[in-house]
Amino acid sequence: MPSDRTAVVIGASMGGLLAARALSDSYARILLVDRDDLPAEPTARRGVPQGRQLHVMLTRGRHALDELFPGLSEELAGLAVPLIDLHEQVSWYNDGYLMSRRPSQLLAIGLTRPLLEHAVRGRVAALPGIEFVTATEVLALTATADRGRVTGVRLRHRDGAEQIVPADLVVDASGRASRSPLWLEELGYAPPVEDRVRVDVTYVTRLYQREPHHLDGLLGTLANAVPGAPRAGIAIVQEDGRIAVGFSGMMGEQPPTGDEEMLAFARTLATPWITEIVEAATPVTEAVRMRFPASVRRRYERLRRFPAGYLVVADAMCSFNPIYAQGITIAALEALLLRRLVAAGESGLSRRFFRGSARLIDGPWSIAVGTDLRFPAVEGPRSPRVRFVNAYVHRLHVAATADPVLGAAFLRVLNLLEPPTALLRPGTMLRVLRGFWRGGRPYTPVMNPQRVAADPAASTLG
Ligand SMILES: Cc1cc2nc3c(=O)[nH]c(=O)nc-3n(C[C@H](O)[C@H](O)[C@H](O)COP(=O)(O)OP(=O)(O)OC[C@H]3O[C@@H](n4cnc5c(N)ncnc54)[C@H](O)[C@@H]3O)c2cc1C
The missing domain is CATH 3.50.50.60 (FAD/NAD(P)-binding domain)
Structure with missing residues (x-):
């Protein structure tokens, strides 16, 4: 009491x-x-x-x-908030490799912050x-x-x-x-x-009216930033049939807010899905920009x-x-x-x-911080462990194109359900090495030939 x-x-x-x-x-x-x-x-x-x-x-x-x-997720579902299987219903494009998908218990709620x-x-x-x-x-x-x-x-x-x-x-x-x-x-x-780790991130977000064909019927997509191409894009479904598109830039890279400029920015991401939304969907808000200087x-x-x-x-x-x-x-x-x-x-x-x-x-x-240290302009000590983990996680992304077990392992860590060390368990390491040696399947962009060239494998080492 x-x-x-x-x-x-x-x-x-x-x-x-x-x-x-x-x-x-x-x-x-x-x-x-x-x-x-x-x-x-x-x-x-x-x-x-x-x-x-x-x-x-x-x-x-x-x-x-x-x-x-108790019951908050159900209450939100009643407010037309979608529940998203982060492994099955989201396309993850990490370091130039598209993760293979499969059903999971990694469920997220898609809703606006307010x-x-x-x-x-x-x-x-x-x-x-x-x-x-x-x-x-x-x-x-x-x-x-x-x-x-x-x-x-x-x-x-x-x-x-x-x-x-x-x-x-x-x-x-x-x-x-x-x-x-x-x-x-x-x-x-x-x-x-x-x-304090300076990352100089700029965010731009805009909401659009969602249509069923967006994202090829999936509920989200993400293309990460890599050294040499410090731009990322994310789109995720939210309440009331909306879809939020977020752009971010690292180390001073500034995503734009104008219609044409946003479209051009989207086209530099490797995958077609965000471009399709920005090009043709009806916006329901203005694009809003925010800077985040440092962790x-x-x-x-x-x-x-x-x-x-x-x-x-x-x-x-x-x-x-x-x-x-x-x-x-x-x-x-x-x-x-x-x-x-x-x-x-x-x-x-x-x-x-x-x-x-x-x-x-x-x-x-x-x-x-470890992931941000992949970017050469981010200042901070790059211990042998940080270099090893970044090079290893890149190899995991390669192997995860064909091995959904690795995608699941990565997403469990990203979602804070497991500590980062879980990725270094012997069974997981073996799968990573085997998958990497076999060679992943690099994703071939369908719509976006203008993608900024990058060599993430080289830059993950420092
Ligand atoms: C661009 C961006 C994107 C983000 N995306 C995500 C995300 O996807 N997922 C996620 O989990 N987190 C995200 N975050 C982080 C998330 O927003 C914060 O972790 C979360 O809001 C918790 O912050 P807080 O309550 O500690 O502080 P804040 O949300 O900053 O709130 C501080 C509050 O204190 C009040 N206040 C301040 N000073 C005083 C004072 N002296 N007297 C009275 N009131 C005061 C302010 O009015 C405000 O209401 C994001 C952050 C940013 C910047």
Whole structure:
């Protein structure tokens, strides 16, 4: 049963909503504070600019959301959200090789980010003790005289009025621009070390009306970026008979937003499916662009001193290159961890939470950063392990053109159902080597001869 304690969560986006859900079993009152007015409809908002960009929910994240909100996937299916078999119903074009498909249990939900947030917000609002404090900015933390414990937050409402709100626990879910490092310094603590990997990614997303012949009847397609051709394209079906097309460019490559330019960009991807949509489908939104300069991981788990009564979660702790679609899944896994830790008692909570989160983040971070290091312009240490794994995964893509077992193994890791080391199991390695020696079947583009030439095999080595 919840005690009479109060928690304040800074930020009511996915990270804050999921943290509030985690705390709701143990806290009587939870205030979710956000700068924005939270829309009554599933629409994008200012405080979450990435809401207009294509989002994919990884399978592990969907499982975690269903654990936090039983029946959520079914509820969304009732809102005309498609369930997508990521192995059977999506064409994966990795490093110039088209993965062979087969039925799987890798099911994803295809929906816009605002609808997901709206559905989750509805579930959270229905929990006992939840209050949304909107149009209100958190300015600072308050603390005990010895600064050993955070005691609440100082807020400013949009009308300019300031207020101190006391809390037994404050959780920072304010996203990648989190001011926690600064707030900690104000209280006399060292800020966390920051791992930062510049990727200079630009996203462009546009929604189109879906027609049955799109994607040859499949529900999604992806063509990845490779060194020498740092452009990627993705299309995936979403609610209300829409199809989202997302372009991304690495290291300064900027996908365009004009009709003609988008078509030209699509034609430089190897496969025909996105071109067909951009060329002939009816757009239902403008194309929207967003830049993402760097993956950032703040190493709170390494701090020797940290005030009691305070936590940092989700993007505020770690924000990944969005190409790997990991952010919400990690926020949901952190929420499951938080729920378990809080239920077991709060002594040493921050230490236990940050250590547990670091373990959750290690694998996904190594996938994102390791893969980004294939691009020569991305700065960072290329250990022999990173070089080996990248060269190996390229060979896996070659072999996966004919061996669906390898495609499944790759997608299970990508969807965070298995750690990256699962790809190095002896049986899998044997299949990779056998398939690679036999030679994969490079995909021959049907419509797009203008594809930018690339030699991914050579560049995976560094
Ligand atoms: C282009 C792009 C594409 C992405 N695609 C995917 C994807 O496909 N799959 C996936 O899982 N993830 C994706 N992500 C990541 C995902 O959007 C985030 O991981 C997710 O939103 C969780 O973030 P958050 O709640 O921690 O922060 P945010 O979503 O950034 O929200 C922060 C919230 O805090 C509020 N706030 C900030 N400061 C204050 C303050 N001082 N006082 C009060 N309120 C404050 C803001 O208004 C906002 O509501 C993508 C990200 C980007 C940039």
